[in-house]
Amino acid sequence: DGGITQSPKYLFRKEGQNVTLSCEQNLNHDAMYWYRQDPGQGLRLIYYSQIVNDFQKGDIAEGYSVSREKKESFPLTVTSAQKNPTAFYLCASSRTQVQETQYFGPGTRLLVL
Amino acid sequence: EDKVVQSPLSLVVHEGDTVTLNCSYEVTNFRSLLWYKQEKKAPTFLFMLTSSGIEKKSGRLSSILDKKELFSILNITATQTGDSAIYLCAVVNAGNNRKLIWGLGTSLAVNP
Numbered sequence: 001d002g003g004i005t006q007s008p009k010y011l012f013r014k015e016g017q018n019v020t021l022s023c024e025q026n027l028n029h030d031a032m033y034w035y036r037q038d039p040g041q042g043l044r045l046i047y048y049s050q051i052v053n054d055f056q057k058g059d060i061a062e063g064y065s066v067s068r069e070k071k072e073s074f075p076l077t078v079t080s081a082q083k084n085p086t087a088f089y090l091c092a093s094s095r096t097q098v099q100e101t102q103y104f105g106p107g108t109r110l111l112v113l
Numbered sequence: 114e115d116k117v118v119q120s121p122l123s124l125v126v127h128e129g130d131t132v133t134l135n136c137s138y139e140v141t142n143f144r145s146l147l148w149y150k151q152e153k154k155a156p157t158f159l160f161m162l163t164s165s166g167i168e169k170k171s172g173r174l175s176s177i178l179d180k181k182e183l184f185s186i187l188n189i190t191a192t193q194t195g196d197s198a199i200y201l202c203a204v205v206n207a208g209n210n211r212k213l214i215w216g217l218g219t220s221l222a223v224n225p
Contacts, residue, residue, distance in 0.1 A: 004155075042215045104149075
């Protein structure tokens with residue numbers, strides 16, 4: 001079955017730690033995205049990548065970093081510089097470099113202790 | 114500034130009711146409008162609308178776009194408890210690297 005997987009489902013982080021959220025897709029999609037979802041704020045774009053070895057900042061990139069070394073994988077690192085990292089993180093992909101019709105993974109809920 | 118506004122923010126209905134969810138937008142260089150359904154976790158794609166007046170339909174769900182008045186509606190007929198979810202609307206700006214602008218969503222609860 002084709003799809004997008006994210007791991008872990010839940011993640012607990014101590015203050016001052018960096019953590020990495022995994023996102024893998026086997027849809028052969030070129031473009032991948034990371035969103036953050038907070039109650040009452042909708043989806044906000046963190047980073048996106050239109051092609052391997054290239055990525056761009058979204059609206060709220062501060063305190064986050066990404067890499068795109070393989071087409072299938074787009075991991076997100078939440079660094080200690082991110083002031084309020086507790087949120088639900090969604091990874092998505094789309095077939096081409098245009099951003100229409102994005103398909104989402106199941107999400108990772110990050111909680112800072 | 115581009116924006117997408119969904120209404121109502123939340124809605125409670127009984128099984129069998131028909132509901133209409135609204136999505137209005139102010140986006141420079143409109144390309145398309147997307148509807149998603151989000152239950153506990155991943156948003157799932159419902160419809161993409163690009164042309165005014167052409168209804169998209171899938172089972173009990175249908176949607177239509179009005180590009181003159183800058184809004185779309187999502188209709189759900191004969192609602193079921195499984196329709197309980199957050200319904201998200203997003204608009205694609207063709208100019209800004211085809212960025213999606215998301216609304217806050219409408220939370221629908223269908224009671225038995």
